[in-house]
C-alpha cells in the first residue's frame with residue numbers, strides 16, 4: 084500500500100482540533116503546541132505518531148475535517164479507505180489461517196477506533212469478555228471500563244443545547260426497539276450509548292425469547308396461553324413479581340415476536356422447557372446466539388428508521404424543571420464535551436448493574452469479586468440517574484446468579500444446553516441438584532460443591548438441537564470431549580467409575596421418565612448418543628433484577644408511587660417484573676414489549 088501525502092490545511096486542522104480539545108481540557112494552548120503534542124509530543128507515541136513519522140501521513144490523513152465527532156466515524160472511514168473494511172480484514176485474517184480474528188467478531192462492530200487508538204494505547208475490545216492472545220501494535224491487553232460517580236456532574240454546565248422529541252438512553256434491545264418504533268411514528272429521536280458499540284448485554288443473549296401463543300407453537304401443536312405464561316413467570320419469580328407488568332409481558336409477547344418478524348427476523352420454537360414450566364415457549368435462531376442475530380436485524384431497522392444514534396455518548400444527568408418534570412438530559416460526548424438535549428420524553432434503557440461490583444457487593448458481600456457475564460458498561464447508571472431525579476428504586480439486592488459461565492472467562496453458556504438435556508456434575512462425578520432448576524437455585528447449589536467445581540455435561544443429541552452454539556464453544560476452546568463416560572472423566576480429572584455410574588443411573592431415570600434422585604421433571608435426553616461433552620462452569624452474576632419502579636405504561640414512579648412526568652424506563656433497569664428470579668427468555672421479550680410501549684407514551688406526549 085502506498086501512502087498518499089496530504090499537505091492540505093494541516094495547520095488549520097490542528098488549530099481547530101486544539102480548540103476542541105482545549106475546550107474539553109479547560110485550558111488554552113497555541114496552535115503550534117497542539118501540532119507538537121499530536122505529531123511529536125505525548126500524543127504521538129501511538130498509531131497516529133507511527134503513521135506520521137514512518138508513513139509521512141499528516142493530521143488530515145485521519146481527520147477529514149476540523150472536528151472530531153464522538154462516534155469517530157469520520158476517522159473510521161479514513162482507516163477503511165486505506166486498510167479496507169472490517170469484514171475484508173476479517174476475511175484476510177481467516178484466509179491467513181487465524182482461528183479467531185479481532186476483525187471477525189460477533190458484535191456488529193465496524194468502528195476501527197473501538198480498538199485502535201490514535202493518540203492513546205489500542206486494546207482488543209474482545210478481551211473485555213474473552214481471553215484471547217491479541218497482541219496489538221501500540222496496544223495493551225484491555226480497557227477497564229469502571230463505573231463512574233455521576234454525582235460529580237450535578238452542577239456541570241453544558242456547552243451547547245439541542246432539541247428532540249424523544250431521547251433514548253442506552254442502545255440495548257429495549258432502547259433500540261423503542262427508538263425504531265418512535266422514529267417510525269415521526270418523532271425526532273436521539274439514541275445515546277456510552278460504549279463505542281451499540282447492543283449492550285442484549286447482544287450477548289444466547290438462549291432465546293419467550294412467547295405464548297405463537298404461530299410456531301401452534302404449528303408444533305403446543306397449547307400455550309398468556310395465562311399459562313403468567314403462571315410460570317410468577318412461579319419462577321417466587322410470586323413476588325409485579326403481576327401487572329407480567330400480564331402485559333405475556334399478553335403482548337406474541338405481537339412483540341410478530342413485530343420482530345415484521346423487521347425481517349425469523350425465529351423457531353426451541354423444544355426445551357424451562358424448569359417446571361408448562362410449555363416450550365422459548366423462540367430462538369438456528370444461526371446461533373439470539374442476541375447477535377436480533378441486534379443485527381434491529382440495527383438495520385434502526386438505521387432505516389432515521390433515528391440519530393450516537394455512541395461514546397454517556398448521559399450523566401437528567402434535567403428537570405422546578406415541578407420535577409424531566410425536560411432532557413446532559414450528555415458527555417467523548418470528544419465534543421458536555422451538552423444538553425431538551426426532549427418531551429426521556430427513556431432510561433440503561434440495562435443492568437451487574438458490572439458495578441461496589442453496588443452488588445453492598446447487598447451481597449459474598450459475591451465480592453465474582454465475575455459477570457454482562458457487557459462491560461453495565462454499571463447501573465440508570466439507577467443513579469433515576470434516583471437523583473426522585474425515582475423509587477426497588478429490591479436492588481435481587482441479583483441473578485447464573486450457574487453456567489465457562490471457567491476463566493465471562494462467557495455465559497446458554498441455559499438451552501440444560502433445558503435441552505444437559506446435566507451438571509461435581510468433581511466427585513455426581514449430580515447434586517435438579518439440573519433444570521431455576522438459575523438462582525442452581526447457582527446457590529453450585530457454590531456448595533467441593534472446590535465449587537462443576538461440569539456441564541451433554542451429548543450429541545443435545546448438540547443436534549443447538550449445533551451452531553456448540554460449535555462456537557468448541558472454537559473458543561472451552562469444550563472437552565470423550566467417546567465414553569470413562570474417557571471424558573479421565574480428561575477432566577473426575578472419578579471415572581463414579582461418573583459412569585452417574586450417567587447410567589441418569590439414563591435409567593430418563594427411560595423411566597422419573598428422576599428419583601433430584602426430581603428433575605423434564606428429561607429430554609438419556610445422554611448416551613454419540614460423544615459426550617463437558618464444559619467447566621462456574622457461577623457468576625448473570626444480570627440484575629432490582630431497579631426503577633415503573634407502571635404498566637413504562638412511566639417511572641417516585642417514592643409516593645406517582646409518575647415522574649417526562650421519564651420512562653424499560654428493560655433490565657426496571658425492577659419487579661422478574662420477582663426473585665428471572666424466567667430465562669423473558670428479558671428479550673420484555674425489551675420489545677416495553678420498548679414499544681415507551682415509544683407509544685413518547686408519541687402521545689407530543690401528540691403523535
Ligand SMILES: Cc1cc2nc3c(=O)[nH]c(=O)nc-3n(C[C@H](O)[C@H](O)[C@H](O)COP(=O)(O)OP(=O)(O)OC[C@H]3O[C@@H](n4cnc5c(N)ncnc54)[C@H](O)[C@@H]3O)c2cc1C
Nearest residue numbers: 253255257277283284285290291398434654655668670671
Ligand atoms: C450472556 C447473557 C446471555 C443472556 N441470555 C438471555 C436469553 O437468552 N434470553 C433472555 O431473555 N435474556 C437473556 N439475557 C438477559 C438479557 O440479555 C438482558 O436482560 C437484556 O438484554 C437487557 O436489555 P437492555 O436493553 O435493558 O440492556 P442492555 O442490552 O444491556 O443495554 C443497555 C445499554 O445502555 C447503555 N448505557 C448504560 N448507561 C448509559 C448511560 N449513562 N448513557 C448512555 N448509555 C448507557 C449500556 O452501555 C448498554 O449498551 C442474557 C444476558 C447475558 C449477559
Ligand code: HEC
Nearest residue numbers: 084085086087138140144145158161162165195199201220
Ligand atoms: C492514508 C492511508 C492510511 C490511513 C488513513 C490509515 N492508515 Fe494505517 N497504515 C497505512 C500504511 C501504508 C501502513 C503501513 C503498511 C501496513 O502495515 O499496512 C499502516 C499501518 C497501520 C498499522 C500497523 C500495521 C503493523 O502491524 O505494522 C495499523 C494497526 C494501522 N495502520 C491501523 C490504522 C487505523 C486504525 C487507522 C485509522 C485510525 C489507520 N491505520 C489509518 C495507511 C493508512
Ligand code: HEC
Nearest residue numbers: 162163166168169185192194195197198207208217218219
Ligand atoms: C475488536 C477490535 C478491533 C477492531 C474493531 C479493529 N481492529 Fe484492527 N486489529 C485488532 C487487533 C487485536 C490487531 C492485532 C492483530 C491480531 O492479532 O488480530 C489488529 C491489527 C490490525 C492491523 C495490522 C495487521 C493487519 O491485520 O493488517 C491493521 C492494519 C488493522 N488492525 C486495521 C483495522 C481497521 C482498518 C479497522 C476498522 C475497519 C480495525 N482494524 C478494526 C483489533 C481490532
Ligand code: HEC
Nearest residue numbers: 097100104121122130131134141142145151200201202203
Ligand atoms: C492514524 C490516524 C491519525 C492521525 C494521523 C492523527 N490522528 Fe488525531 N485521532 C485519531 C484517532 C483514532 C482519534 C480518536 C481518539 C484516540 O484514539 O486517540 C483521534 C483524536 C484526535 C483528537 C481528539 C481527541 C484527543 O486526543 O484530544 C484531536 C484533537 C486530534 N486527534 C488531533 C490530531 C492532530 C492535530 C493530528 C496531526 C498532528 C492528528 N490528530 C493525527 C487518529 C489520528
Ligand code: HEC
Nearest residue numbers: 184185187188208209212287289372458494495555556558
Ligand atoms: C461483551 C462481551 C463480549 C465481547 C466484547 C466479545 N465477545 Fe465473543 N462471545 C461472548 C459471549 C457471551 C459468547 C457466547 C454467546 C454467543 O455465542 O453469542 C461469545 C462467543 C464468541 C465466539 C464463539 C461463537 C462463534 O461465533 O464462533 C467467538 C469465536 C467469539 N466470541 C469471538 C469474539 C471476538 C473475536 C471478539 C472481539 C471482536 C469478541 N468475541 C468480543 C462475549 C463477548
